[in-house]
Structures are given as structure tokens and as C-alpha cells.
Amino acid sequence: MKKAIILLSGGMDSCVSASCAKEDGFGLSFLHINYGQKTEKKELQSFNAIADFFNVTDRLIIDMQYFSQIGGSSLTDSNIDVVKGNIENNKIPISYVPFRNANILSAATSWAEIINAKTIYIGAVEEDSSGYPDCRRSFYDAFEKVISEGTRPDTSIQIISPLIHMSKKEIILKGIELKSPLELTWSCYKNENSPCLECDSCLLRERGFNQANKIDPILI
Amino acid sequence: MKKAIILLSGGMDSCVSASCAKEDGFGLSFLHINYGQKTEKKELQSFNAIADFFNVTDRLIIDMQYFSQIGGSSLTDSNIDVVKGNIENNKIPISYVPFRNANILSAATSWAEIINAKTIYIGAVEEDSSGYPDCRRSFYDAFEKVISEGTRPDTSIQIISPLIHMSKKEIILKGIELKSPLELTWSCYKNENSPCLECDSCLLRERGFNQANKIDPILI
Numbered sequence: 001m002k003k004a005i006i007l008l009s010g011g012m013d014s015c016v017s018a019s020c021a022k023e024d025g026f027g028l029s030f031l032h033i034n035y036g037q038k039t040e041k042k043e044l045q046s047f048n049a050i051a052d053f054f055n056v057t058d059r060l061i062i063d064m065q066y067f068s069q070i071g072g073s074s075l076t077d078s079n080i081d082v083v084k085g086n087i088e089n090n091k092i093p094i095s096y097v098p099f100r101n102a103n104i105l106s107a108a109t110s111w112a113e114i115i116n117a118k119t120i121y122i123g124a125v126e127e128d129s130s131g132y133p134d135c136r137r138s139f140y141d142a143f144e145k146v147i148s149e150g151t152r153p154d155t156s157i158q159i160i161s162p163l164i165h166m167s168k169k170e171i172i173l174k175g176i177e178l179k180s181p182l183e184l185t186w187s188c189y190k191n192e193n194s195p196c197l198e199c200d201s202c203l204l205r206e207r208g209f210n211q212a213n214k215i216d217p218i219l220i
Numbered sequence: 221m222k223k224a225i226i227l228l229s230g231g232m233d234s235c236v237s238a239s240c241a242k243e244d245g246f247g248l249s250f251l252h253i254n255y256g257q258k259t260e261k262k263e264l265q266s267f268n269a270i271a272d273f274f275n276v277t278d279r280l281i282i283d284m285q286y287f288s289q290i291g292g293s294s295l296t297d298s299n300i301d302v303v304k305g306n307i308e309n310n311k312i313p314i315s316y317v318p319f320r321n322a323n324i325l326s327a328a329t330s331w332a333e334i335i336n337a338k339t340i341y342i343g344a345v346e347e348d349s350s351g352y353p354d355c356r357r358s359f360y361d362a363f364e365k366v367i368s369e370g371t372r373p374d375t376s377i378q379i380i381s382p383l384i385h386m387s388k389k390e391i392i393l394k395g396i397e398l399k400s401p402l403e404l405t406w407s408c409y410k411n412e413n414s415p416c417l418e419c420d421s422c423l424l425r426e427r428g429f430n431q432a433n434k435i436d437p438i439l440i
Binding site: 062066096133136 | 280282283284285286287289290291292312316317318319320321322323326327329330331333334353354356358359361362363365366367368369370371372373
């Protein structure tokens with residue numbers, strides 16, 4: 001069975017992305033990154049619950065606490081508050097963690113070279129999202145070139161972003177169609193007990209469920 | 221003064237690369253990565269001694285111990301011995317740490333976005349070296365494109381590799397010319413007290429000093 005590494009934060013997008021990989025017939029290896037985000041404890045709990053759901057035993061949890069040292073984002077810097085979101089403008093929000101996905105994809109590629117996985121799934125969303133520059137398909141295309149130049153000659157790795165051009169509504173409907181365990185996911189940037197319903201991530205999730213005319217299972 | 225981030229392992233190449241950046245007129249910020257290498261204690265000691273020499277206070281030491289979790293390299297995997305080197309063949313050696321430099325450059329770019337550095341110096345050597353795929357200029361060119369695609373629109377970062385086409389002999393002569401503190405550097409992959417003189421890195425260093433007709437100051 002062909003192996004794929006799934007970047008699984010514990011959020012809804014990465015969970016649906018895992019369902020897509022399963023649907024595509026891959027054997028799943030799950031990678032979770034602790035990058036010093038404020039809700040890491042809850043995210044890790046979601047990661048493990050989702051991995052249990054998929055019966056995935058091949059799990060790697062990597063520590064990138066250095067993002068807290070680097071700071072500059074409301075997700076990782078204790079001096080910057082998670083602010084009330086604004087998902088209507090097109091500015092890059094303060095929650096942007098500088099070049100985070102390059103760090104994550106680099107680690108994923110290192111692991112892929114060792115376990116001989118030729119595919120990496122990332123649940124990035126380009127349009128209906130927060131406007132992070134490292135969530136664009138052009139970035140992943142460039143990253144595939146970097147992988148090709150910077151690894152062993154026989155290493156060939158493809159980055160699949162199955163949700164990249166979907167809206168949040170479409171992701172939710174896709175998740176429901178694939179029986180993705182959305183009830184196990186966590187999106188809030190701020191709280192670990194109940195969603196704040198104010199941060200960018202909560203607002204995008206809420207709007208998605210409203211547009212899909214579905215009830216968010218974590219709010220029941 | 222324009223800022224540059226210098227990737228400083230504590231080895232000879234990164235030390236000479238720091239001297240080049242100083243010569244080029246940059247204010248220096250030093251970045252060191254602990255990636256679980258067997259000689260990290262000694263390398264960190266060299267890093268700090270070199271930073272003291274250059275009067276650099278802006279130092280960031282990042283932990284990437286996850287390379288030990290990933291394994292597969294003699295530098296990071298406790299189940300793989302650092303073997304007697306062979307610098308005459310063209311094979312990628314067992315010391316290759318998978319995609320290591322992408323992980324390091326990603327972290328450097330994250331830091332650069334926050335401190336507003338527009339330049340990163342890396343002491344990579346392409347020809348007269350160990351044959352690691354992530355030490356080739358084509359890889360750094362591809363990485364610049366990734367930076368451009370994956371960061372804020374106003375972020376523009378150049379990767380300078382001043383030694384990329386030099387031989388070890390030329391690097392040593394350049395270091396001596398620029399009064400680089402080669403006596404503070406450490407290259408051995410295996411030992412932290414005296415160089416093993418058998419690993420790839422020791423062999424390359426020894427051959428370089430021989431070809432330059434100089435005595436290695438760490439052997440005096």
C-alpha cells in the first residue's frame with residue numbers, strides 16, 4: 001500500500017484532508033506539529049482522537065516550540081492577544097505564523113525520505129480562508145521543486161492539497177460525505193474548553209456551517 | 221545597518237561565511253540549530269565562542285531534536301555509527317540528514333520575517349564536499365522562490381552562499397585572509413574532545429589544510 005503523510009493539526013480541514021487520502025487509497029501516516037500555539041493541548045487531543053478514529057498507528061509528533069521564541073504571531077507570542085477576527089478584509093491577519101507551513105513541510109519531507117512516503121497531504125485552503133501566504137497552491141508548487149532539488153536523486157514527493165480551492169462550506173459537505181469525524185476536530189485559536197466564536201478560525205468555521213445549512217457537532 | 225542572518229553551526233565553513241557577511245557590511249544575527257547531532261555540545265560551544273569573537277549579541281538557538289526521532293542519518297540516529305569516511309566517491313553518505321537544510325532555512329526565514337532581515341548566509345559547499353543534495357546552489361535558488369511565494373508580499377529574502385563553489389583549500393585561505401577564527405571551529409562528526417580524523421568531515425578538513433599548506437589550529 002502506498003504511504004502518504006497527512007499533516008494533521010486536529011482542525012477540520014486537516015481531518016477532511018485525511019479522509020480524502022484514505023479515499024484515494026493511501027496507507028496513512030499522521031504528522032502533528034506542536035509549534036507553541038496557545039491551544040496545543042486541545043489540538044493534540046484532537047489529533048490523537050482522529051488518529052484513533054482512522055486506526056492510524058504511524059504517528060509522529062514533532063516539537064517546533066521555537067516559533068514561540070521567534071514570536072510575532074498571536075498564535076505563538078504571549079505578548080500578542082488572539083484578537084476578534086475580521087474575515088471580510090483581505091489583509092494578512094496577526095495570527096499569521098511566519099513561514100510556518102514551510103517549516104512543517106520540511107519536517108514532513110524529512111520524515112517522508114526515511115519512511116519512503118511519496119505523498120504529503122496538507123489541508124490548506126486558498127480562497128475562503130485567512131489569507132496566509134503559505135496556504136497558496138503556488139507555494140506548494142514551488143515547494144515541490146525545492147524537494148526535488150534538495151533530496152536524494154531517487155526521492156520524489158508530491159504535495160496534495162485536496163481542499164485548496166474549496167470553500168469552507170464545500171469542505172464541510174465533503175467531510176460529511178466521507179464520514180469524516182468532524183466532531184473530534186478543534187478550530188478555535190483561543191480557547192481549549194469551548195470555542196470563543198470570535199477569532200478568525202471560529203468565524204470561518206461558523207460561516208461554513210451556516211452556509212452548508214448544517215449544525216457544527218462540537219456545538220451540540 | 222542592513223541585517224543578515226548567519227547560519228552558524230560552529231564548523232569552519234559557517235565561520236568563514238560569517239566573516240564574508242561582515243566583510244559585505246551586514247549587521248550580524250547568528251542562528252544555531254540543535255538537530256540532535258551527536259557532537260551538539262561541542263558545536264554549541266564553538267557557536268558561542270565564534271559569536272563572542274564577532275561581538276554578536278543577536279543569537280537564536282533553535283531546537284530541532286525531532287531529527288533524532290526521524291533518524292536515518294549517522295549524525296542523529298543512535299543506531300547508526302559515524303563511519304570511517306570516504307570522500308573520494310560521489311555517493312550520498314550515511315551522514316546525510318534528510319532535507320536538513322530546508323528545515324534550517326525555513327526557521328531562518330521565519331526569524332528573518334520577524335526581525336526584518338533580508339539576507340541569509342549559508343556556508344554550504346557544492347563541489348568539494350560530502351555530496352549532500354541540500355548543499356547545491358540550485359536548491360537555494362528554488363528555496364528563494366519558495367520564500368517569495370510563502371511569505372508576506374513585502375518580504376524579500378536572498379540566500380547568499382559565498383563558499384558554494386570554493387574548494388576546502390580556498391575556504392581555508394579565505395578564512396585566513398579575513399582573519400576568521402578558525403581555531404574556534406569544530407568539524408568532527410564523532411568526537412567532542414579531539415577530532416577523530418576518520419569521519420568525512422575530518423577528512424575533508426585535513427585535506428583542505430594539506431592542500432593549503434597550512435596547519436589546522438585546532439590540532440596544535
